[in-house]
Amino acid sequence: MFRYVVVDTTPGLGEHTLVALEQATDGVFVTNMTVPSLRALRKEFELLVDLDLVPSNRHVILNFVEKNTGILPKDAARIIGAPIDVEVPRSIGAVLASNAGVPLIHNDVRDPAAKAIRTAVQRIEPAAVPTRKRIHRKARAAQ
Numbered sequence: 584m585f586r587y588v589v590v591d592t593t594p595g596l597g598e599h600t601l602v603a604l605e606q607a608t609d610g611v612f613v614t615n616m617t618v619p620s621l622r623a624l625r626k627e628f629e630l631l632v633d634l635d636l637v638p639s640n641r642h643v644i645l646n647f648v649e650k651n652t653g654i655l656p657k658d659a660a661r662i663i664g665a666p667i668d669v670e671v672p673r674s675i676g677a678v679l680a681s682n683a684g685v686p687l688i689h690n691d692v693r694d695p696a697a698k699a700i701r702t703a704v705q706r707i708e709p710a711a712v713p714t715r716k717r718i719h720r721k722a723r724a725a726q
Contacts, residue, residue: 587708596627601636609707610638614663615647616654621662628665642668642706649673668706671699 590607592600604610614624624643631637645659648670660667674696680687688697688704704711 594623596630601634604631604636604638607638609640609642611642611644611703611707613644613646614659616645616649616652616659618654618662621654621659625663628663640707641665642703644669644671644703646671647673669699669703671696671703 590603592603612624612627614620628637643663643665645656645667648656649672656667656670672695674687674694676691676694677687677696680690683690687694688700691697
């Protein structure tokens with residue numbers, strides 16, 4: 584009935600998450616740059632492999648990437664045992680857009696986090712990413 588269904592689950596692999604993953608074509612796994620979060624994702628991946636529930640298209644997004652945290656993205660990939668597909672930098676623009684109640688990818692199209700989010704969307708559905716002209720038209724209309 585719907586072209587896309589997005590299921591935002593709680594951390595961990597509860598029953599509802601496993602049922603959703605059984606039907607998923609894409610799995611977007613978001614983690615941050617802390618060792619506990621990275622290790623938790625690694626354990627989830629190991630369990631999903633054991634259960635044969637890894638979605639055919641897996642996307643790993645590293646959120647809140649910033650320098651001087653003691654961990655580099657390559658370290659994060661090593662900890663989780665999978666490559667990082669998209670790095671989303673920490674951004675004040677994301678906070679401002681959230682507080683204003685507007686999508687970041689339309690609020691500040693040049694924001695590095697907005698660019699990373701468009702990259703993530705394009706990995707899943709290339710046609711879903713608007714052209715530069717359409718992005719600017721939407722941003723001007725919202726002002």
